Amino acid sequence: MHIKYESFVREPLVDGSKDYHQISEDIVSPIERKPGRMWYVGFFFSLVLLLFGVFSVAWAVYWGLGTWGVNKTIGWGWDITNFVWWVGIGHAGTLISAILLLFRQGWRTGVNRAAEAMTIFAVMCAGQFPIFHMGRVWDGFFILPYPNTRGPLWPNLDSPLLWDVFAISTYFTVSLLFWYSGLIPDFALVRDRAKTKFRKMMYGFASFGWTGTAKNWQRQEALALVLAGLATPLVLSVHTIVSMDFATSVIPGWHTTIFPPYFVAGAVFSGFAMVNTLLVITRKILHLEEYITVGHLEAMNKVIVLTGSIVGIAYLTELFIAWYSGSWGEQAEFRWRIMGPYWWSYWAMMTCNVVSPQLFWVKKLRRNIPFTFVMSIVVNIGMWFERFVIIVTSLYRDWIPGSWAYYSPQWTEVGFYLGTFGLFFTCYFLFAKYFPVIAVSEIKFVLKTSGDNFKKKMEKIEQQSTEEFIHVVESHHEEEHEVHH
Amino acid sequence: MAIKKFAVGVYDDEEILFPAVKKIRHSGYKLHDVYTPFPVHGLDDALGYKSTDLHIAGFIYGLCGTSTAVGFISWIYCSDWPLNYGGKPHFALPAWIPITFELTVLFAAVGMVLTFCYLNQIMPGVKKHVFHPRQSDDKFVAVLEINSQVTEQEAIDFLKSTGTSETSIQIAEAGWWYGRFDQKEAYEALNP
Numbered sequence: 001m002h003i004k005y006e007s008f009v010r011e012p013l014v015d016g017s018k019d020y021h022q023i024s025e026d027i028v029s030p031i032e033r034k035p036g037r038m039w040y041v042g043f044f045f046s047l048v049l050l051l052f053g054v055f056s057v058a059w060a061v062y063w064g065l066g067t068w069g070v071n072k073t074i075g076w077g078w079d080i081t082n083f084v085w086w087v088g089i090g091h092a093g094t095l096i097s098a099i100l101l102l103f104r105q106g107w108r109t110g111v112n113r114a115a116e117a118m119t120i121f122a123v124m125c126a127g128q129f130p131i132f133h134m135g136r137v138w139d140g141f142f143i144l145p146y147p148n149t150r151g152p153l154w155p156n157l158d159s160p161l162l163w164d165v166f167a168i169s170t171y172f173t174v175s176l177l178f179w180y181s182g183l184i185p186d187f188a189l190v191r192d193r194a195k196t197k198f199r200k201m202m203y204g205f206a207s208f209g210w211t212g213t214a215k216n217w218q219r220q221e222a223l224a225l226v227l228a229g230l231a232t233p234l235v236l237s238v239h240t241i242v243s244m245d246f247a248t249s250v251i252p253g254w255h256t257t258i259f260p261p262y263f264v265a266g267a268v269f270s271g272f273a274m275v276n277t278l279l280v281i282t283r284k285i286l287h288l289e290e291y292i293t294v295g296h297l298e299a300m301n302k303v304i305v306l307t308g309s310i311v312g313i314a315y316l317t318e319l320f321i322a323w324y325s326g327s328w329g330e331q332a333e334f335r336w337r338i339m340g341p342y343w344w345s346y347w348a349m350m351t352c353n354v355v356s357p358q359l360f361w362v363k364k365l366r367r368n369i370p371f372t373f374v375m376s377i378v379v380n381i382g383m384w385f386e387r388f389v390i391i392v393t394s395l396y397r398d399w400i401p402g403s404w405a406y407y408s409p410q411w412t413e414v415g416f417y418l419g420t421f422g423l424f425f426t427c428y429f430l431f432a433k434y435f436p437v438i439a440v441s442e443i444k445f446v447l448k449t450s451g452d453n454f455k456k457k458m459e460k461i462e463q464q465s466t467e468e469f470i471h472v473v474e475s476h477h478e479e480e481h482e483v484h485h
Numbered sequence: 486m487a488i489k490k491f492a493v494g495v496y497d498d499e500e501i502l503f504p505a506v507k508k509i510r511h512s513g514y515k516l517h518d519v520y521t522p523f524p525v526h527g528l529d530d531a532l533g534y535k536s537t538d539l540h541i542a543g544f545i546y547g548l549c550g551t552s553t554a555v556g557f558i559s560w561i562y563c564s565d566w567p568l569n570y571g572g573k574p575h576f577a578l579p580a581w582i583p584i585t586f587e588l589t590v591l592f593a594a595v596g597m598v599l600t601f602c603y604l605n606q607i608m609p610g611v612k613k614h615v616f617h618p619r620q621s622d623d624k625f626v627a628v629l630e631i632n633s634q635v636t637e638q639e640a641i642d643f644l645k646s647t648g649t650s651e652t653s654i655q656i657a658e659a660g661w662w663y664g665r666f667d668q669k670e671a672y673e674a675l676n677p
Contacts, residue, residue: 020623204666
């Protein structure tokens with residue numbers, strides 16, 4: 001019935017000789033086993049980091065934001081840097097699951113589940129920073145437009161900061177729904193395989209009573225397609241709006257029109273790097289090398305070199321425009337970025353984001369797993385410095401030289417940042433243990449077109465002349481025609 | 486909701502299922518449903534299902550989001566509490582685009598997922614009878630309803646002629662009910 005035909009020139013998406021049952025075994029059995037020692041070590045280490053983060057935040061909430069290093073000149077420091085960094089990382093998942101679905105990129109099936117989980121956790125981490133940056137966090141709900149006894153006084157709906165509230169909460173909700181609607185059939189699989197009563201009850205609850213009738217699947221596919229269509233502009237809108245937090249302010253270094261595309265490219269860049277960091281480890285520990293193949297990692301490295309180059313061009317464009325604008329403030333700003341007291345952050349950004357990813361033009365390096373892993377971390381260090389450069393080095397020398405200042409983070413800010421790593425990895429470890437980390441039903445769906453053993457059968461067809469091939473396809477069509485009537 | 490008797494046919498591959506479904510539709514047996522572990526393209530056509538209108542519902546929800554956003558913001562800024570930001574117009578549509586867009590997407594997505602759950606009758610705590618424990622794994626299951634016009638044996642013999650690897654007779658609830666998947670009492674009472 002699969003008329004869709006893929007040349008064996010394309011790499012298989014599923015290696016090894018698999019059938020449907022073997023796929024279920026491979027992906028679901030880690031849920032049914034006791035986790036290994038590495039899992040416990042990693043999980044408890046993450047939990048400790050999370051608790052340290054909670055302590056650091058509690059300290060800052062109790063004593064006030066004076067315990068942070070931010071001051072009157074540099075009002076945004078590590079907090080907003082980390083916020084933008086995490087939100088950026090949170091772009092890859094929905095890009096992989098939505099945009100690549102619309103572009104019909106088959107390789108997304110192997111990685112979309114884990115990438116989307118990563119997205120959701122990254123957005124959760126990102127959200128903490130603006131919330132606690134409010135200082136009086138117990139008044140945080142003032143940002144919501146609800147009828148209140150203060151007038152009612154509404155928040156400024158024309159402000160990018162409020163757009164951000166809507167953009168990020170919508171992005172989180174839609175990503176979560178998209179992710180979960182794909183998880184329901186896979187939870188049903190875990191439920192039907194379950195041997196213990198407890199597991200049957202929990203996954204029975206989580207699978208919503210899914211049975212997989214033909215109509216169920218028809219609606220499920222329609223839902224996935226429309227959600228992908230909705231999520232695609234949504235992904236682009238989120239980092240666009242984040243960039244407008246800066247671009248609409250009249251501050252040299254921020255007030256530029258290239259910010260939206262430049263931020264989106266940077267977000268995809270760092271997001272894919274984080275996906276690689278996680279998947280290189282996940283595939284190894286859960287023995288999923290046949291589903292998350294070197295080909296998958298290579299595809300993501302290609303996206304990294306593309307988006308890294310876009311980001312590099314954006315940096316150079318900024319420098320050119322600063323010179324070309326003839327504006328003294330703009331020129332001084334960029335001179336100080338490169339040669340001022342924060343020169344190291346600018347050069348760290350340039351090296352990690354622009355120079356080193358160019359090594360991925362070499363195919364051998366793209367397919368080298370240890371190199372991919374190291375590079376994925378280098379990219380995210382670079383992207384952290386990019387946000388630091390944009391935020392801190394645009395603020396520290398403002399229009400009045402008398403108020404120029406320097407900023408270094410205090411332990412509370414560092415602790416907060418480490419705490420979000422704790423939150424992120426705690427969630428990821430739980431996900432890796434209790435969730436099918438690969439979309440089982442989607443892999444089964446592509447098995448007969450892209451599985452290694454099934455592709456081998458195509459070699460015979462591949463040898464045929466065009467005449468013969470067309471004949472085969474036509475007779476196939478006739479068969480289908482009969483079935484329909 | 487009703488307790489009914491079913492003849493269950495299990496197939497090993499979707500390529501066996503397709504001609505079987507065709508045969509069942511021609512035979513006049515009452516097909517209860519077909520269960521597959523993943524979306525099998527063309528199966529809805531083979532069963533004679535219409536395409537779903539879920540996307541139209543999504544479009545309508547999206548429009549609700551758009552009008553909610555534009556209506557709410559324009560009411561706030563033009564009527565309830567007009568604010569003067571540097572002499573800019575109260576009705577500042579371009580500045581409302583981001584929130585309008587976000588609410589459109591939010592309403593469409595949430596509405597569609599809820600509609601999806603409603604149409605498929607799925608919800609946390611809902612239970613449905615699973616005819617074969619591997620119907621979500623690697624088996625393709627076609628279920629015939631047994632009524633007064635057919636005997637069990639006829640139905641089973643017919644299913645066997647369509648290429649099943651396994652058949653059974655089961656008495657089960659046809660719809661959904663609140664229950665837990667770890668409890669089997671109701672089904673076991675019906676199928677001693």
